[in-house]
Amino acid sequence: MNAPLPPEAAARAARQREAVAALSAVLPAHALLWQSEDTTPYECDGLTAYRERPLVVALPETETQVAAVLKACHALQLPVVARGAGTGLSGGALPNPMGVTLSLAKFTRILQLDRAARTATVQCGVRNLAISEAAAPYGLYYAPDPSSQIACTIGGNVAENAGGVHCLKYGLTLHNVMRVRGLTVQGEPVSFGSEALDAPGLDLLPLIVGSEGMLAVILEVTVKLVPKPQLARCIMASFDDIRKAGDAVAAIIAAGIIPAGLEMMDKPMTAAVEDYVHAGYDLDAVAILLCESDGTPEEVAEEIDRMLDVLSGAGATRMEVSKDEPQRLKFWSGRKNAFPASGRISPDYMCMDSTIPRKRLADILQAIAGMEQKYGLKCVNVFHAGDGNLHPLILFDGNDPDQLHRCELFGADILETSVALGGTVTGEHGVGVEKLGSMCVQFSAEEREQFFAVKRAFDPGGTLNPGKVIPTLHRCAEGGKMHVKKGLLPFPELERF
Amino acid sequence: MDAALAGVIDRVRAARADRAALELRGGGTKAFYGGSPRGEPLDLRPLAGISSYEPSELVITARGGTPLAELEATLAERGQCLPFEPPHFGADGGGSSFGMVPPRGGTVGGMVAAGLAGPARAAVGGVRDYVLGAQLLNGRAELLAFGGQVMKNVAGYDVSRTLAGSMGILGVICEVSLKVLPVPPATLTLRLEMDAASAIRRLNEWGGQPLPLHASAWWEGTLVLRLSGAAAAVNAAFVKIGGEIVDPVLAAAFWQGLRDHRDEFFVGALRAVEGGAGLWRLSVPATTPPLAMSGEQLVEWGGAQRWICTTAPAATLRHAAAAVGGHAVLFRATDKSAGAFAPLAPPLDRLHRELKQAFDPDGVFNPGRLLPGL
8 A cells, every 4th residue: 555656657646736736727627637537538539549648638618718728738848639529540639648638629619600701610629510510501511521520520620631522622621721710839819811811921721720739729710611512413333443443533534524522442341331331332343433423403414424434434344323312322321431331340440541643543452452461461442532542441450469560560551652652641630640650751851850840830849749740850760661661560569659 | 953953952052151132033023022022033943844744633743933834834735724823924034043044924933932813713712722742942951842742641731832822931942733623614704784792792692502603803883703614504603693795705815814914903003003002902701891992993702802002001901901800912012111911910920930930040031022020
């Protein structure tokens, strides 16, 4: 009883007392959690393979409280990790073991919906889909639709520059956000962008959107709303060869068509989702393409005909056009349920997120097939084919540390191959902690130092979500490329961030 | 590395060593814009050429000094375009420090640095929405690549898009990758008679409906509207909106004149500027009612851009824009002592200074072009 704590645990306990004392002064008791049974639910986000316990979780209810929390943390130089719904897939909201997790879950009000200006101003904790639901009576909606849109928050979407299946035509989060209001690390109010189409000075919105909580804390977002198309129809096309399917995608674009959605699934993925949603997918197809057209009925009819021509010219073995809205949604149901369907065929899966030039699709899928052999793990593939964004889902059993380890190597290999093919290590999920090593592959030491310099401009003390997004020189030297080139790392349990 | 790039890097190194400033210069067609250029001119036109273009990837990559006209002609051959319609202003034909006589007209790097977009801006987005990646030479003479050639990319901070409208203060834009789109298959220009208040109201009403609205301009009681998209959609929208169809040749000339500031309003404005007036660009929320202001007004971008040619003092314009949540740019004037751009609020002002420090610690690039003292 009362044995002395080991020195590290004692230091942590002392720091925790400091944090609790400082934050108790600015938050009501119920808005502060630090007992381990209360902080456990916050120990990971959508990337469950990584877990950490924060010192405390702060759940402020007003902007004044958020500012006070930031000021208190700034005074103590406590790391702050902002968190929305915790659905992120790269560990961006993974707690800092010596820091504060700042939950913004209580900021859930839609502040203004301006029908004439087609904008919505919402608090950061408003769910993505809730915006479109609120705008629906006016025939408007918010275009970006990440798969987690039922649960994920707009603040998190902005932090990650989230995408979805309609990016080719409607853009990413950045293209649909007009203004972001928030607080600096020091707790000062700051606003980026405006309700006009531009703002004076440098355009800092592109830095803030996708900054993964490293530059500022987001409280309020003004988004663009767009008119809901009168009609959408979808073609489901089968191919007996991956390369033909990839060429079909290029042919559609080359024909001057920008489909509202253009998605691909490989055979194992199709089998997994068909078993889950029973949408009538062609189980013999090596690849399935979903091509959507939206607009006026005349426009859609014209575009669907043109796409059918291109697809059959590209060698589609089977094509079906949705006859009505229920059938269209059915076509999409498999694609939208790719992740849960994978969860049913494997104890765990890791979802990767790289982007490649569209024309390299067959090359990367061939490379992934080789990696399945190399790492002894299965991989199923869904692909935002229209914008070149791949989501290979690596299947593994997390209870087997060796499988987890091989899965990480497999993932890093996919990312490195994507960069080699002219792409990037993350299309829409962010770097977080998951892809820190891969950032060493994509960026030079000078480029990473420039990122750090940007970070310091906003956060001189480096306390906003420290250790994420940009790997240190030290880390790149130690681990960056090594795991892929030299096979299995000797110490898989080694801390990697 | 080729000689042109090596030459630019040497100039930046030398300027840094001498603590000298450089004026980054492409075609010199936008030298009038922003704060007055200072420093030794660095002609970037030798840094030219289209590095890659793949129509089926919807991406073109070109070096900063590539003539904009050349880039657009290359896209047009494949039925594609830069949808944001960057303006082509007249060239002043400055000589080259590399002893060549490059083509006249603006460059791709200048287009990105100025961040100006034409009539289609409200419908399709601005320059930054089409930037996918860039190669930047920073103030430490380091050549850095950000972004890439793919549509979706969230690796690291999105530095490349922040270069759009940066007026060259962060570094030399050596190369840029841009998203391109097919030229819309059909286009139709309509004329409707109405006052400014009705035009702004109706533009916003139409904007809330699934109509292929592509550009708008209101001046002196006439609204000119451009529809673009699938032929079926354009025709259906005409039936709904009505108005008088403008001859396609005249319409194309009108929109190009508006884009390049050669149409009647801007010709008049330029004369007034010579006489001491200021040409102001007010960027405001699209639904802002007509601004009560003396002088000629042209309303573009569905109401979001107001051009005002006036002798009113700068404070009046800046106040009027700020009062509705916008900002005012002194676009052309003989006297720019009031500052080309609106000053920034305290935290933003500090962040700008810190960012300038992060990219260009010795203040080599384009001092004062974007903000005084930067």
